[in-house]
Amino acid sequence: MNDVVKYEKIADEHLAVLRIDRPEASNAISTAVMEGLAAALEQARQDDDVRAVILTGTGDRVFVSGGDLKEFHADLTDEERVYEKMSQMRRVLETIHLFPKPVIAAVNGAARGGGGEVASACHFRVGADTATVGFIQVKLGIAPGWGGGVLLSKIVGRQKALALILRGDIIDARAAMELGFFDIVCPQDEILHYARMYAKPLTANSPKAVQSLLRLLREQESLPVTDAMERESRLCAQLWGTPEHDAAVSSFLSRKARKE
């Protein structure tokens, strides 16, 4: 972490809230933000008490405005340097996509360009009713550079991703919800509250079950269907002996006795 990425732990909710904090630059992703996000994610990964992460931006107008056009245009002059810089943020998105604990984007306002890519890397998206989303890279004559176009396609399907990425339209929260990009939409001034409520069942369930299911659901995308089904049986068998499963079954079986 650093000055531009804030880390707050909400201990009694088993949550870490990561906030991109550059309101003067519409929360644009600079090199410092990339470094801050990488460090904050590592801290959340290592803290066994943290069971889910919320990623948001400071303010009520912008989630993330994309790559920092001022920094990048001053610094990046040839293809290899651009590729290296894109790859630095692509690795952050890979970390989020592969993160062992659920990551929820609280999209508090506009997501533009790489901002849409950041949201696409998260496992869930809670959108403010005032939020807008635009994969506008094409309007600037470039492509999504952080791997987020690939991830968008997994969320909304190839055809809808194709339209968003090639047309570069800016859509409102309602359209983002209809596309399946937002999981829920809520009043802007309550976005963090709703993201925390969304996280509640994720953090209340057995961390071992949640984390292994997250991994299984991700890995099964690249497996033949019968192999993926077999992995599900194996995972269930592995979780069968856990104290959480014992406790849940004992509670169910003793419910009548408790009522009497």
Ligand SMILES: CCCC(=O)SCCNC(=O)CCNC(=O)[C@H](O)C(C)(C)COP(=O)(O)OP(=O)(O)OC[C@H]1O[C@@H](n2cnc3c(N)ncnc32)[C@H](O)[C@@H]1OP(=O)(O)O
């Ligand atoms: C490299 C990977 C691919 C990419 O992400 S390319 C970047 C694509 N993104 C964009 O083109 C977004 C451009 N920004 C916007 O559309 C709007 O600023 C946005 C996010 C809707 C917010 O609108 P408003 O709330 O009206 O704010 P505003 O336009 O007056 O901006 C406030 C200050 O933020 C700055 N800003 C906005 N987006 C930025 C960016 N991407 N990089 C660097 N600085 C950025 C903007 O220049 C302004 O600062 P200043 O007042 O000029 O000092």
